[in-house]
Amino acid sequence: MNSTRNCAHSCGCPLVLQDTVLRLCNRVDAEDVSLSFSTRFNSREKKWPRTRSALVLLTLYAAAGAGTPPGAKLKPIKSFKLVDESYLYSCEAFLGENLEEILLIISGRAFSFVVLVLSFVFFYIAIQLAKKGKAPKIRRMIAMDAIDEAVGRATEEGKPVHYSPGYAYMSLSSEQGPQTLASIGILSYVASLCARFDVPIIYNTCIADSLPLVEETLRAAYRNEGKPEAFDVKCIRYQPGQSEYVSAVLGTFQRERPAVNMMIGGLYYECVVIGEAANVIGATQIGGSANIHQMPFIIATCDYAMIGEEIFAGSAYVTKDPLVTSGIAGGDWMKMLLIAITVIGVVLELAGVKVITQLLSW
Amino acid sequence: MAEVDRRVLYWVMFIALAIPFISPLGLPVPITETTKAVYDKIETLGPKNIALFSIAGGVSAWPEIAPSMVAVMRHLVKREVKIVIWGFFVDQDITVDMIISNVPELKTKYKYGEDWVYMGYVAGAETAVAQLAADVHAVFKADKYGTPIDKLPLIQKVKTAKDIDVVLTVDTGSYILYYIRHWNVGRGIPVAEIGIAMQADMIVYYPVNLVGVMIGVRGGAEYEKLIGRLADGTIRMDAINVSHLLFIIAIALANIGYVMVRRVKK
Amino acid sequence: MSNVLRRREIILFITGIVGGLNLFEYFFAVKEAAAVASAIRTWVVIISAFALGLGIITAFRVHISHVKRRTKGQWPFSIWLMGFFVLLTLIGLWDTKFIVYDWTFKNVYVALSTTLYAITGFYIFSAAYRAFRARNIEAAILIVSGVLILLRNAPIGEAIWTGFPILGEWVLMKGQVGGMRTLTFVAAVGLVAFGIRTLLGMERGYYGGE
Numbered sequence: 001m002n003s004t005r006n007c008a009h010s011c012g013c014p015l016v017l018q019d020t021v022l023r024l025c026n027r028v029d030a031e032d033v034s035l036s037f038s039t040r041f042n043s044r045e046k047k048w049p050r051t052r053s054a055l056v057l058l059t060l061y062a063a064a065g066a067g068t069p070p071g072a073k074l075k076p077i078k079s080f081k082l083v084d085e086s087y088l089y090s091c092e093a094f095l096g097e098n099l100e101e102i103l104l105i106i107s108g109r110a111f112s113f114v115v116l117v118l119s120f121v122f123f124y125i126a127i128q129l130a131k132k133g134k135a136p137k138i139r140r141m142i143a144m145d146a147i148d149e150a151v152g153r154a155t156e157e158g159k160p161v162h163y164s165p166g167y168a169y170m171s172l173s174s175e176q177g178p179q180t181l182a183s184i185g186i187l188s189y190v191a192s193l194c195a196r197f198d199v200p201i202i203y204n205t206c207i208a209d210s211l212p213l214v215e216e217t218l219r220a221a222y223r224n225e226g227k228p229e230a231f232d233v234k235c236i237r238y239q240p241g242q243s244e245y246v247s248a249v250l251g252t253f254q255r256e257r258p259a260v261n262m263m264i265g266g267l268y269y270e271c272v273v274i275g276e277a278a279n280v281i282g283a284t285q286i287g288g289s290a291n292i293h294q295m296p297f298i299i300a301t302c303d304y305a306m307i308g309e310e311i312f313a314g315s316a317y318v319t320k321d322p323l324v325t326s327g328i329a330g331g332d333w334m335k336m337l338l339i340a341i342t343v344i345g346v347v348l349e350l351a352g353v354k355v356i357t358q359l360l361s362w
Numbered sequence: 363m364a365e366v367d368r369r370v371l372y373w374v375m376f377i378a379l380a381i382p383f384i385s386p387l388g389l390p391v392p393i394t395e396t397t398k399a400v401y402d403k404i405e406t407l408g409p410k411n412i413a414l415f416s417i418a419g420g421v422s423a424w425p426e427i428a429p430s431m432v433a434v435m436r437h438l439v440k441r442e443v444k445i446v447i448w449g450f451f452v453d454q455d456i457t458v459d460m461i462i463s464n465v466p467e468l469k470t471k472y473k474y475g476e477d478w479v480y481m482g483y484v485a486g487a488e489t490a491v492a493q494l495a496a497d498v499h500a501v502f503k504a505d506k507y508g509t510p511i512d513k514l515p516l517i518q519k520v521k522t523a524k525d526i527d528v529v530l531t532v533d534t535g536s537y538i539l540y541y542i543r544h545w546n547v548g549r550g551i552p553v554a555e556i557g558i559a560m561q562a563d564m565i566v567y568y569p570v571n572l573v574g575v576m577i578g579v580r581g582g583a584e585y586e587k588l589i590g591r592l593a594d595g596t597i598r599m600d601a602i603n604v605s606h607l608l609f610i611i612a613i614a615l616a617n618i619g620y621v622m623v624r625r626v627k628k
Numbered sequence: 629m630s631n632v633l634r635r636r637e638i639i640l641f642i643t644g645i646v647g648g649l650n651l652f653e654y655f656f657a658v659k660e661a662a663a664v665a666s667a668i669r670t671w672v673v674i675i676s677a678f679a680l681g682l683g684i685i686t687a688f689r690v691h692i693s694h695v696k697r698r699t700k701g702q703w704p705f706s707i708w709l710m711g712f713f714v715l716l717t718l719i720g721l722w723d724t725k726f727i728v729y730d731w732t733f734k735n736v737y738v739a740l741s742t743t744l745y746a747i748t749g750f751y752i753f754s755a756a757y758r759a760f761r762a763r764n765i766e767a768a769i770l771i772v773s774g775v776l777i778l779l780r781n782a783p784i785g786e787a788i789w790t791g792f793p794i795l796g797e798w799v800l801m802k803g804q805v806g807g808m809r810t811l812t813f814v815a816a817v818g819l820v821a822f823g824i825r826t827l828l829g830m831e832r833g834y835y836g837g838e
Binding site: 105106109110112113116119120123171172173178181182184185186187188189208209211212213216217233234236237238239240241243246247255269272273275276277279290292295297300301307308309310312313315316319323324327328330331334335338 | 651654655656657669672673675676679680682683684686687689690693701702740741744745747748751752754755756758759760808811812813814815817818819820821822823824825826828830831832833835
């Protein structure tokens with residue numbers, strides 16, 4: 001580890017530091033094992049604070065990252081040593097072989113881990129703000145607000161509400177699973193309204209492993225509205241396949257003529273078929289999916305559409321609980337941070353500085 | 363013109379689509395770069411290479427992807443590339459039977475177990491794709507027909523993703539992303555997609571990770587032209603042409619009707 | 629007992645533990661965690677397989693009630709469905725290569741599946757006719773872009789004018805990329821936020837939480 005130490009020394013003077021950074025960029029490569037800097041400090045300052053040392057080291061490290069040749073990996077900082085002598089302060093950072101050796105983090109995922117930790121931090125901050133009565137404001141979600149109006153329409157017409165979560169690869173454990181869970185969260189609210197106004201609800205699905213969740217969600221909704229006996233488990237209709245599910249929904253529309261059709265979840269080609277069939281019978285439609293390839297069809301066929309992440313925010317939005325909606329704000333702050341990193345990364349990349357690219361692949 | 367009964371629209375569409383099947387138009391099919399890239403990649407392979415043919419699309423998507431599947435399989439057989447087949451859809455056996463019936467060389471020229479194997483269905487979506495990349499033998503103990511893997515010389519050579527030279531994933535949704543994440547990123551295995559029309563823009567998001575994308579019926583028609591054997595894809599392209607033209611005419615008529623109605627209301 | 633099992637705390641505890649473990653396993657190279665997470669993922673596959681049986685029971689429950697109530701226009705089809713289901717299940721368990729099973733699967737199931745998929749084309753046609761009206765500038769840009777891509781996809785576009793594929797290619801490969809990537813990015817972050825809310829127990833709807 002201590003072989004071939006290629007140390008770059010600098011004094012605290014900014015000009016020399018700049019020179020050091022430049023020399024470092026040309027000389028640090030995958031073989032180098034340490035970075036160091038030393039500085040003379042003025043007699044009025046006895047010590048350099050640790051924070052400032054760490055910041056300087058990080059700057060050098062970032063500069064080294066910028067200068068790392070393509071294909072070579074910048075080694076992570078394993079430890080650093082402070083040497084405090086009279087009028088001389090030096091700091092050396094020893095680089096480890098790889099990140100797994102130091103922190104057990106799998107290579108290529110460290111930045112994602114940092115982002116995840118920051119997400120939790122943002123959530124915590126948002127929740128604390130909500131507890132103090134300063135909950136961040138969430139914009140109106142028109143599609144979610146339209147649910148009340150739609151169920152009201154179904155009540156007036158005396159027709160059922162139809163709800164379906166889409167194909168979603170027919171499994172909760174697929175990558176579409178979170179969309180199905182989000183859909184069930186929104187179903188809980190819809191079911192409460194249906195129970196309150198005595199509107200029948202029809203739930204068609206082809207996702208077998210969601211059935212217990214759906215049944216419990218509907219049962220709980222009716223129970224919370226004080227009408228447990230009104231819940232009929234036969235409102236949940238399962239079909240073991242995408243085409244079967246589509247044809248079942250088309251048949252439901254023709255026979256039972258629901259006033260409202262809601263299709264929220266991992267939608268695929270069925271959204272245009274079901275959407276258009278619902279238009280034929282004149283049903284109000286609310287649709288939403290995070291599958292971007294279905295966006296055009298949802299917008300073309302539905303009266304109210306939820307685009308992308310709105311379905312994930314939907315179930316939190318309808319609770320109107322500040323603690324829960326503050327979670328949406330926490331997610332938005334994370335989004336803003338990532339956008340800022342993206343913009344900075346693009347600018348730096350255009351300038352030939354690859355520090356953000358290196359950071360992302362860390 | 364602004365509001366035409368749907369049934370009229372459906373009849374017009376049906377008749378318009380039926381005409382090319384009765385009397386083909388024979389319009390030329392230009393080759394796109396994305397399909398050519400897949401062809402060029404397979405052209406670099408030979409008897410010493412192994413291709414993975416992953417079926418992640420159901421029989422309902424045959425109208426779009428069957429011509430591409432058959433054309434690519436014909437090309438692989440022509441280049442004498444070894445082929446490993448597995449899939450993630452419960453009805454994939456029918457798809458494999460369809461491919462075999464259209465590419466009889468798999469039975470006549472190729473020897474099962476040495477030149478090609480069909481490993482069967484694997485459950486688990488992305489988890490399964492990730493596990494297969496790490497250890498194929500941990501997932502498959504036998505092939506579709508129950509033959510243990512130690513009796514199949516080809517699959518004996520395929521232990522991890524690194525033993526595969528190209529992944530051809532027949533895909534109607536997200537499996538291409540699983541293969542990119544677990545086979546291409548980190549392991550560097552080239553991945554190509556045989557997909558439906560909705561995945562036309564996949565190459566835009568993954569220009570570095572994807573070798574190429576064959577898009578819907580057009581991809582099949584282009585590939586047939588490249589391998590010099592015109593088949594279903596080329597026949598269906600005429601229907602594609604007619605349907606697309608009909609769409610444009612319908613949209614134009616709808617907008618003309620809309621504008622006229624607005625003028626009358628004013 | 630069932631009320632105890634339904635307690636919210638148990639559900640949140642299991643969700644948190646399983647979710648946290650899988651997250652930990654994804655980021656940290658700890659062999660023991662990887663082994664446990666892999667075992668849990670295998671259990672998920674097994675549970676999904678069992679859920680298929682649950683789904684069949686749910687379907688039968690609905691159709692038996694239709695038969696009992698003699699629901700008009702429905703009950704003969706319910707008998708047909710249940711009868712066919714039982715028959716094909718028994719034949720399939722006996723021999724999947726048996727001619728009846730094989731023929732039904734290839735000539736009935738495949739034909740019906742492809743028909744349903746093909747219906748999409750007709751529905752898209754009527755949806756496009758109904759919805760693609762140039763009500764404002766944005767809608768007009770959408771329609772023009774869509775037409776260019778249609779002409780790019782169909783060889784007839786190039787036969788009409790060689791510029792159509794070039795313009796369509798530009799719209800597909802460059803024009804819409806920024807917007808679609810934004811949607812993908814935003815949906816992904818929203819998904820992460822949803823996952824964190826679920827792990828923290830802030831999402832209660834999906835399990836019928838109170």
